[in-house]
Amino acid sequence: MLAFLKLLVCLLIAAVFSLPPPKPTVTLQPSWTQIYSGETVTVRCEIQGDTEWDYEWETNSTIKPANQNEYRIRSASSSNSGNYRCKGRMKSSWHKTTEWSDSVTLTVSDNKPRPVLTVSPSWLSPGASVTLNCQVEHPSAGWSFYWYKAVPDLSEKSSSYELLPDGSGTAQDSYIIHGQTHTAGYVCRAGRGDPEYHTDHTLSLHCMLFSDVHSAASLTVSPDRVQHFTSDSVSLTCEGNFTEWRVRKFSEDGRLSDCRRMTGSTCNINTSESDTGVYWCESGSGEFSSAVNITVQNDGNGPILVSPVHPVTEGASVSLSCSLRTQKILSNVFFYHNDKLIQNDTRGELNISAVSKSDEGFYKCQYSGRESAQSWMSVKGQQDQNISCVFVKMILMLEKEH
Ligand SMILES: *[C@@H]1O[C@H](CO)[C@@H](O)[C@H](O)[C@H]1NC(C)=O
Ligand SMILES: *[C@@H]1O[C@H](CO)[C@@H](O)[C@H](O)[C@H]1NC(C)=O
Ligand SMILES: *[C@@H]1O[C@H](CO)[C@@H](O)[C@H](O)[C@H]1NC(C)=O
Ligand SMILES: *[C@@H]1O[C@H](CO)[C@@H](O)[C@H](O)[C@H]1NC(C)=O
Ligand SMILES: *[C@@H]1O[C@H](CO)[C@@H](O)[C@H](O)[C@H]1NC(C)=O
Ligand SMILES: *[C@@H]1O[C@H](CO)[C@@H](O)[C@H](O)[C@H]1NC(C)=O
Numbered sequence: 001m002l003a004f005l006k007l008l009v010c011l012l013i014a015a016v017f018s019l020p021p022p023k024p025t026v027t028l029q030p031s032w033t034q035i036y037s038g039e040t041v042t043v044r045c046e047i048q049g050d051t052e053w054d055y056e057w058e059t060n061s062t063i064k065p066a067n068q069n070e071y072r073i074r075s076a077s078s079s080n081s082g083n084y085r086c087k088g089r090m091k092s093s094w095h096k097t098t099e100w101s102d103s104v105t106l107t108v109s110d111n112k113p114r115p116v117l118t119v120s121p122s123w124l125s126p127g128a129s130v131t132l133n134c135q136v137e138h139p140s141a142g143w144s145f146y147w148y149k150a151v152p153d154l155s156e157k158s159s160s161y162e163l164l165p166d167g168s169g170t171a172q173d174s175y176i177i178h179g180q181t182h183t184a185g186y187v188c189r190a191g192r193g194d195p196e197y198h199t200d201h202t203l204s205l206h207c208m209l210f211s212d213v214h215s216a217a218s219l220t221v222s223p224d225r226v227q228h229f230t231s232d233s234v235s236l237t238c239e240g241n242f243t244e245w246r247v248r249k250f251s252e253d254g255r256l257s258d259c260r261r262m263t264g265s266t267c268n269i270n271t272s273e274s275d276t277g278v279y280w281c282e283s284g285s286g287e288f289s290s291a292v293n294i295t296v297q298n299d300g301n302g303p304i305l306v307s308p309v310h311p312v313t314e315g316a317s318v319s320l321s322c323s324l325r326t327q328k329i330l331s332n333v334f335f336y337h338n339d340k341l342i343q344n345d346t347r348g349e350l351n352i353s354a355v356s357k358s359d360e361g362f363y364k365c366q367y368s369g370r371e372s373a374q375s376w377m378s379v380k381g382q383q384d385q386n387i388s389c390v391f392v393k394m395i396l397m398l399e400k401e402h
């Protein structure tokens with residue numbers, strides 16, 4: 001009987017000791033799976049319990065970790081990219097090992113990220129508030145943001161910049177500017193980690209002030225609409241009591257250029273996609289006209305929205321329509337305002353008899369299952385000053401921070 005009990009105890013003890021050792025887990029600290037060249041990261045092998053272990057790593061990266069539980073990478077490079085897994089070997093009993101952990105993938109990119117700065121709305125009346133948004137490719141991964149004001153010098157194509165109030169290392173990826181009343185530019189960049197790693201600066205977004213109708217200089221577009229088909233001929237005409245004109249443009253990629261096909265005060269364009277941009281007239285003596293947004297459609301067979309290029313005054317009437325390359329569409333057009341369907345019937349036009357501020361926003365049309373691009377329709381109050389701020393992307397050399 002006693003012998004039997006002894007045997008039972010022995011069996012129990014054996015069972016306890018032969019419990020499979022716990023499975024290790026690999027963690028990344030910080031837990032970002034996308035790392036940029038130069039960042040600091042620790043790869044750690046964790047095994048539950050009090051047992052003392054030696055550690056072994058297996059990886060297909062070019063650089064192998066030493067046999068320790070922690071592998072600290074002080075300045076990561078793409079040769080640290082790879083799958084990592086580890087196992088433990090009991091210090092007291094060399095032949096006892098854990099199984100392999102699951103693999104964890106570390107990706108180190110050699111490209112320095114450049115965040116993208118966006119603004120909404122991009123046309124606004126002086127004094128209105130505007131929200132800037134700074135986006136990095138992997139948004140959730142612990143970035144903080146730095147906001148700068150850039151002071152442009154168009155003749156030098158350069159600008160200097162300074163930190164905005166409360167613009168240093170904020171956790172928010174947006175920054176609100178209240179009461180924008182003068183030409184100014186903004187850039188952001190992001191940083192994270194300890195020691196802190198910084199992204200490049202974004203392209204700068206500049207609020208340029210333009211005067212609307214009845215200023216000394218004005219710009220008319222023919223045909224008078226925002227969207228155009230490719231190979232349309234479009235003319236931009238500068239008006240005002242000046243002898244010399246140039247038509248200038250910021251394209252979507254932030255480049256500033258001058259119209260090369262000027263006939264007198266008119267710039268003629270045979271449209272291609274690269275003509276999309278914000279245009280304005282500048283007189284020889286430096287008078288600016290209002291600015292217009294021209295979009296050249298990329299889908300050859302789809303419809304375009306016919307909407308006014310200049311802001312509409314409150315109380316005025318406006319008519320939006322839809323057009324194919326070959327003809328204006330006369331019936332059964334659906335219209336959307338800020339992505340909401342607002343007219344779905346047999347009519348071909350969207351008529352607003354007295355425009356109000358709430359009509360401002362993005363419009364698009366849809367015809368027989370095909371949608372146009374959307375365009376911003378700006379509404380200005382009768383009392384508003386005849387100037388507005390248009391945000392344009394600019395590629396400028398950024399000079400010293402101060
Ligand atoms: C490591 O192996 C994984 C899976 O086989 C593969 O997707 C990855 O590209 C490899 N990485 C390197 C750096 O060889
Ligand atoms: C145009 O400008 C010239 C010189 O500045 C001035 O003499 C002339 O009266 C102006 N004409 C009009 C129509 O304003
Ligand atoms: C546009 O194209 C037409 C015909 O293809 C040509 O006659 C005209 O000169 C071109 N205009 C410009 C501004 O390139
Ligand atoms: C438009 O209205 C028709 C008939 O009222 C309906 O069948 C159709 O689904 C509507 N279309 C959309 C996009 O809502
Ligand atoms: C819209 O207004 C235009 C004039 O601005 C008019 O010719 C047209 O008939 C109107 N369309 C509808 C559907 O009311
Ligand atoms: C110009 O129009 C395009 C397309 O509608 C829009 O994405 C862009 O924000 C507009 N630009 C400005 C400065 O309003």
Ligand SMILES: *[C@@H]1O[C@H](CO)[C@@H](O)[C@H](O)[C@H]1NC(C)=O
Nearest residue numbers: 212213214215313384385386
């Ligand atoms: C602004 O333009 C309106 C017409 O659109 C004109 O009546 C008004 O006098 C202008 N205001 C200023 C300050 O120039």
